[in-house]
Amino acid sequence: MKLFGSYTSPFVRHCRIAVLQADLECTFVETNYEQSAEGSAAMRVPYLEHDQLKLHDSMSILRYLRELRDQRFCPTLAEYDLLLLVNTALDSTINLFLLENSGLDIASNSYTQRQARRVEQSLAYLNDVAAQGLEWNDAGIRLACFVDWAMFRQRLDFTNYPALVAWREQAQQSKEFIATAPPTA
Ligand SMILES: N[C@@H](CCC(=O)N[C@@H](CS)C(=O)NCC(=O)O)C(=O)O
Numbered sequence: 001m002k003l004f005g006s007y008t009s010p011f012v013r014h015c016r017i018a019v020l021q022a023d024l025e026c027t028f029v030e031t032n033y034e035q036s037a038e039g040s041a042a043m044r045v046p047y048l049e050h051d052q053l054k055l056h057d058s059m060s061i062l063r064y065l066r067e068l069r070d071q072r073f074c075p076t077l078a079e080y081d082l083l084l085l086v087n088t089a090l091d092s093t094i095n096l097f098l099l100e101n102s103g104l105d106i107a108s109n110s111y112t113q114r115q116a117r118r119v120e121q122s123l124a125y126l127n128d129v130a131a132q133g134l135e136w137n138d139a140g141i142r143l144a145c146f147v148d149w150a151m152f153r154q155r156l157d158f159t160n161y162p163a164l165v166a167w168r169e170q171a172q173q174s175k176e177f178i179a180t181a182p183p184t185a
Contacts, residue, residue, distance in 0.1 A: 144171035
């Protein structure tokens with residue numbers, strides 16, 4: 001089994017955590033933009049190959065990895081919905097990051113303004129959810145990967161979201177979360 005990705009992507013990190021948790025034999029193939037454009041129809045990382053199987057999104061990869069160990073992926077509707085909400089906020093944050101890096105003025109475009117509002121509204125909601133308590137399941141892991149990535153890239157201000165900061169601190173107790181941290185240099 002081969003997992004293609006980068007060491008900084010939060011989507012890839014979540015999959016790497018699942019590989020470690022499941023103690024699966026899996027080769028990590030570091031993959032840049034050019035290689036992912038060749039290797040995946042979605043032109044993104046992560047993607048996974050296992051024998052004849054090819055998966056193009058972290059969600060299907062996670063489901064596959066969990067099922068290889070006879071676990072159900074997102075067994076409750078509440079966990080699934082939370083995972084999707086975290087993912088929506090993460091997608092928007094990363095899109096804004098990539099658009100800004102490509103030279104777009106994201107402050108003056110009406111759709112990127114909407115994306116930025118989506119992120120803030122999601123963070124406020126997720127902060128309330130985190131304050132009530134989270135579990136180290138796929139929704140909780142994705143949220144920790146998101147917050148850690150946003151801090152690593154200095155993309156978001158978490159001053160008003162103390163429960164999200166606390167959740168990231170709690171995540172540091174997971175050996176898989178520590179082992180998959182983005183490189184600092
Ligand atoms: N929905 C996808 C999102 C993956 C994604 O956005 N990956 C980013 C890296 S963090 C990427 O490869 N972006 C390249 C691009 O958008 O061209 C998943 O969950 O796997």
